[in-house]
Amino acid sequence: MAPGWWRRRTGYQVWPRSFCDFDGDGIGDLPGIVSKLDHLADLGVGFIWLSPVYDSPMADMGYDISDYRAIWPPFGTMADMDRLIGEAAVRDMGVVMDLVVNHTSDRHPWFLEARTDRTAPRRDWYVWRDPAPDGGPPDDRQSYFGGPGWRLAPETGQYYLALFTPAQPDLNWECAAMRAAVWDMMRWWLDRGVAGFRMDVIDHIGKDVDAGLIENGPRLHDHLREMHREVLAGRNVLTVGEAWSAEPADAVPYTGRDRGELDMLFQFRHVTEGWDPVQGKWRPRPHDPAALRRVLYSWQRATAEDGWTALFLGNHDLPRMVSRYGDPVAHRVRSAKALTLALHGLRGTPFVYQGDEFGMVNGRFDRIEEFRDVETLTHHRLAMEAGMAEAEFIAGANTNGRDTGRTPVQWTDGPGAGFTNGTPWIGLTPANAHISAEADAADANGLIAFHRRLIVLRRDMAILTDGRFAAHAEDHTSVWIYERRLGGERLLIAANLTGTEAQLDMPPDATIAGRPLLWTVAPRDRLEGTVTLAPWEAVAIHALD
Template sequence: MTTGERAKTHGASGPNDALATAAGARNDVASPWWKSAVGYQIYPRSFCDSDGDGVGDIPGIISRLDHLADLGVGFIWLSPVYASPQRDNGYDISDYQAIHHEYGTLEDFDRLVTEARDRGIGIVMDLVVNHCSDEHAWFKAAAASRDAPEHDLFVWREGRPGGLPPTDKRAIFGGPAWTYVAAVDRWYLHLFSPGQPDLNWDNPDLRDRIWSMMEWWIDRGIAGFRMDVIDLIGKDVDRGLFDEGPHIWDRLGEMHDRVLKGRDLLTVGESWAVSRDTVLQYVADATPLAMMFHFDHVKLGWDPQFHKFRPREVTPLMLKREITAWQTHLREYGWDALFLSNHDLPRHISRYGDDGVGRVASGKALAAMLHLLRGTPFVYQGEEIGMINTRAASLADVEDLEAHGQYEGFMANGLTHAEFMEGVNLNGRDNARTPMQWDGGPGAGFTAGTPWMPLNPNSREVHVAADRADPDGLFAFYRHLIGLRRELPVLIHGGFQAYLEDHPAVFAFTRGWHERRLAVLINLTGEAQALELPDALCGSGRPVVHTHAARRGLQGRVTLEPWEAVALLR
């Protein structure tokens, strides 16, 4: 598929007419609607509880749609709302065509799609098809008999002599990646937890079931799919090839041909293994995905052995170099998924900014950096008001399945308890999952009951009501940035060129398209920075972004205030 054909495929037709029309009205060349839209990720369990049971739900999301419409987002990436035992908070699915009972009903979901669309917002579903739940009817039948048709929907192997599993493969959430089932005298593969058996993508019957399920959701009017750990569906188990396995391109090609081709849908993949060497096989011309979530900038802060649980310092220089490398690599042939936070990551102000006195200032600087890059920005719930990390006093206070699964193994390999808890509190997944802070009341406006997870201790001071009341707050700044993407074609169509690449604190780049050029300077530290500007950044222009005093020109030597962000359009 050529670039022009892709634009037509994702153009103003199908379920997202309002989104495509809004994008096209502000840009003078054909462009997929999702290039000028900004995504907003909702973690349903923690967003808004409508019935007082302490768990977020779909009616609660509907009640807050006006907040998102006012923010200006174009689509919502909805973390899983499918039926689930919730051991991994929905990423363990027991029925792909049912809504989890705590979240509401299928009728509630249909109303969400309709009411969001009425506000110009699409709903993007989380497609979790590397694995399902061990409580799924498919797996129950598969684990009961080798003769069941469902048995081959999963990955089974015979054990080794001495009652050992088929291989020594370790699970991502800790422990062996194989679990024995006596009823069938076989071991099944689970790359995450034993409650999340891997699906057998070598089986055409399995693929047919997945395609039918995707069609079923598309028919309900969704705007696309975010595809969880999608590279793992191409694995070759017997050759030990898991990440970006040899079958991934065939699998995604079949998905495109059978389900996605010719539809007005956003398709964004997730892979913890994708690299600059492989990303264009997913997102360039004639490939099935619009963009990929990649994590090289996240893994800068991880230890090679103990990963996130032994954090490493991430300097501004490290961060901007990694972002620059991806922007440069994708600027000609691919489109980037831009993010600093999500449900699996810490709050980015706590990781890359200052979550103390500089919380708002650093939050603005990081937001400006992200939203002025080339690609589609994603806002994670609470990011728009500057929510920050929480803190667990002990492992007993931690909800995260991954932390509990990895603890014993990492202790046995030399990590100390204090180091592990430092990793949990800086990088752990609970940081992103504390309930959304809507107001300063006892339940933070999230619930009238007892929240399923403790609120962040700062919820009485940091919340939507307070931030929205401040014309210089983060919400207003995010709304301005999101509005710029609809106003300025250079942000959608413009190239990317980095400057001052060795400066330890300042991220400097330009976006250029036709006669327009956007010059961007961002101080990623809490200290003032004096610097000499290259000629390409100098000149006068309209200040479209300014976190401090508006600058109408940049000439020669300048001093950027702590966390100052400047963007001039000329």
Template structure:
């Protein structure tokens, strides 16, 4: 396999809302990140993976984009973004943008115009279907966030598809105009000097809803090859896809160099080992021999036919030291052990903010302390189905996404040095700096 710069790189993921607040409004921002570039350089970071900072109503904390070519005001301005790219580059650090093209926000101008009428030129940018004769949804497809994946639109008398929140309508990748719009936008960001893209839930863009196919459909790989050729291909950029259903054989389809698709993918087989029957809201103890078996399998089976992304946690997952180690007496030793294992494997290591200081899961005692839309939706779905409040609070404490989203703890000062104001989510009281 031809050597690429990312084969020797260390990637550090920043969740901007929770990293560093520069203006005291309680929300992390781009200038806060800029203020910590020297820290990241000293840490040995080669790449910053930046979770979405695009304009968004923040229904899903930025993964619901209303304008791909604007910055959310709470994070700063486009000038701040350009300064971050430039100042990081001066330190030898590339910025990889987190990009969501499976869906947009329902406040995106494309969707707003699509809702005007069935004859709108933007109607086919999204997935619409008629109701069944009894008025019910076109099929029984569920949203990943719980409930039906179909939302009725009264003015035009059709359902639209949302595999996530109802405020995140799915784009129709069967429409070539969608390809052109997305490719044009990606090239606009590439021209700004970014180092690549992390492609959120990219395995869903090849969906064939009428056949019941969502992830890893037959249409997926031709779409990725087309995207590669139209945008980042041949430009020495890092591209990594989020692919929850990937096996080693599927991962090779994405990342084998001769296929002209992506640099690598995130697989989650090791993550789901602590989910009973694939349900993250039923946490179970880790089977260590099986865990070792899975990690070994991915190391051996990709070999020189693809490339591994190495990670323990990210913005969607619980803290590594709480999940795989001991976050009490042996917190520091556990964190060092996990770092040693991760960096000893073949692949590109991805570090999530706070992992380097052994941040732990948060133990919120009240449901009101949680902010994450997925957690709140599933609490409602599960308790209505008979799961007790106590069981769901335990599940949220084990696997809820807010475990990763409490503010970065910079010091022992008030609000952990994250902000001089009131943080958007409570600081984790259990992790000493």
């Protein structure tokens, strides 16, 4: 592959537990992924981001790793993993591993040794502090998933830092021996043929706990540059960091061409824009297409001359794209197309989350017992203790909880949705019963066909990779209009991202006449004067000056 191959490719996230179950135990697995590679190749996917398949106690669905060089048995074997890498390569797809190195499982041999004695050889591989004078935690820091951020290890009388669940102790990135072990593990996977790494909560590895600096800590970029020098330099692989704290000003420090750090970044400002200031994701704000535009455009401007970003609206931690930002009932297909076109036309590398290519909607649960996500279950307990109404919490969890996007992929409308012959690990979604990859693929105007055409355009048209970004009509509340320019070419995208008709006067410098490339309602070869866009109408027009 040519250097920078990922700029023209489209990524596809596989969350393996819910992708495809090959052996009928109700849990997706590596052979199941292999069985669907032709679907991904037909879609035009350039690389797979594979969420964790490492051995794990599964306290946090695999993000608590007990062995970085082994596969969780229900997912398969290392031979299955090697086969996946090889079969994907035959189809010109890379496999990008999820790298989870802010923390390990509390069952990892490193931690099992570290907790036994204050003088244990790997003691300083984790973050330990003495109790407060009253014997309690060192400070009042809370974990992201609810409850104290410090947990007592009674064997030694010290507390360890666990910013997610108690079963996920944070690694101490100030320890050179620990970093060397991580570098060695990364090289081991690269030598097996993986195409790179998606780096989980990578903005946390530079933390200074005593100074209260957790995200974007003082040593973050030092550690990333060391990682590049020790592991990545000279390898033509992809690195993408997850950074919930990132703002547009952080784009170039993370991903600038001369920084020697990462290739691109998952930022989440457009996600948190829709959260309540106090209750957060559990009390989501109504979707505001202008606010979404404002954040995404700010990242376009921040990376206009240098740096790169990942383009996404859904993943395993988020609700389904069409449920959060579109209309999953009246205009499911059209709104999913409009959102996809508006997003994929921007500068960056687009990612498709499993099932979004044919418009799956949020899973829905009526009782807390039906949820499986540790974050949801912990916050439910805390919300009940704080007096929040059960119905309000369930409504918020059904809108923004992580399980909403984790229900099994609906491959067919048959038993088990074509996902499994057994009992699925989490309930199937009744609203998805009429939605399947099989049915959509049979429709020449379906979402799969739309994705396929758009992915080909991104692969073949340099303007979508290298073209300059220019925005128009940014005061409009529901319509996005922007263009890409490269040499004498123009590509303009107009999208009404609401369920009501929208009218606007085209700015003179946005007027265009040319060839329609993609559309959600009907082809248009020009946009000029006063334009009326139907609900969820989007169009891409290409022109030569």
